[in-house]
Amino acid sequence: MDEVNVVVAHSERATLRVGDVFLKVDADQARIDVEVEAMALAPVPTPEVLWRKPPVLAIAALRGTTLGRLGEPSTASPTAWSAAGAAIRKVHDAPLPPWPGRAGRSRDELTAELDGECEWLVTNGVLPADLVTRNRRIAEAALRPWTPAFTHGDLQIAHVFVDGDEITGIIDWSEAGQGDALYDLATFTLGQEERLGDVIAGYGTDVDVEVVRAWWSLRSLLAVRWLAEHGFDPTAPGCEVDVLKSRM
Template sequence: MDEIEIVVAHRQRTTLRVGDLFLKVDAHPTRTAVEVRAMALAPVPTPTVVWHQPPVLAIAAVPGRALGVLGEPSPASSAAWAATGAAVRRLHDAPLPPWPGVALDDVRAELDRECAWLLEHAVLPADVIGLNRDIAEAALRPRPPTFVHGDLQLTHVFVEGDEVVGVIDWSEAGPGDPMADLATLTLGHEERLDDLLDGYGPGADRDVIRAWWSLRSLVASRWLIEHGFDPDAPGCELDVLRARAREAGDGRQGGTR
């Protein structure tokens, strides 16, 4: 080992890589505890827990490479995306974990709060925020919960060839909306949705997935800004919101002709 790599560092969490070991230090120790429990229950490949002493979790590196990065084309094959869909389906079909998920009313309240902040700080034009808030409403429907990852970004799925070899960062796992996982994976990568659903199988609702693209982008933008990330980078959250608003606006104009 020649050096320590800082993988991510912000006020809520710092992750360090020391050789083949990742050390995660979380401001909320319960999140690392959830991560350990979720990885033990999930029927998909997960990192090996080396040791856990809150607030620090030590896990082994997983093989392969990430499915992609937000804002850049995914280098993974269609077959790898389909394999990811099949792995996510196994997770969603697994028994629910024995801790509560996020209540639908809390999701709605957070969405309204974040939309108000985006408007107050003029992060985007009011019509873009309003159109996306309307789109997001479709995600706020009552639904039976499933075992979800909760933060299934494509950087959290590792593949080797056409096989999923590791899924990382389980601190948000719990009972939730399966369409949210599918939406998070394809946020900014709409062109990969068909490949993902080929592996996932029946039951996916494309309209709800699209609603979650809007909802997640609206809710995440302030956090990203306040923690030193750029949601306005090409292909990222603010681009997604603009694209969704354009599509919604074009649809409304088409309906009046």
């Protein structure tokens, strides 16, 4: 029998790899439903669904390796990053899915969540007040009207697979839906600021870099508590707290 590798695991969901098969266990069946439907609609390569038996979804592994991991320098070429930008643009230009997504929260919802997290970070001494205040000010630029697009919703670089300079597929679509395209671009380049130019070269025009940078701050501020409470370390080199510090 192949070795069982734990890809990611926390109280909400877990992903295991056994040979060429990924087994996703999710307590929320709605997320699995979204993932399967989004993969069917996405105009880019996605994993083959092998079988479903709630709460487990079995999908086939993609060819190649991930583009990188948050907190680590990516060894992928500029051409590969540009190819990823082009693939992301295909998703954003596709017909809208008929449901809202994580990247589609309203301005009022985001503002309330952001203010609550900032207060928690300062009150509990997790981060210095000046660091939080500075990034909260930067994040304001992301809280603006936007045209809905088909968004992945959790487009980390570890969710994009590459073989040489070819993008072979995108995984983990459980947060997909209608949303702000620049949220995807910001998530994808979080902690990889030097790669943003390559991504935009493939993605094309209509990218407001200041809004992408605002999303870096906003996403990082929102993530710190969740990561800490689910067994991850937002203070690891190159991760969310370092992203916030780089804005100072």
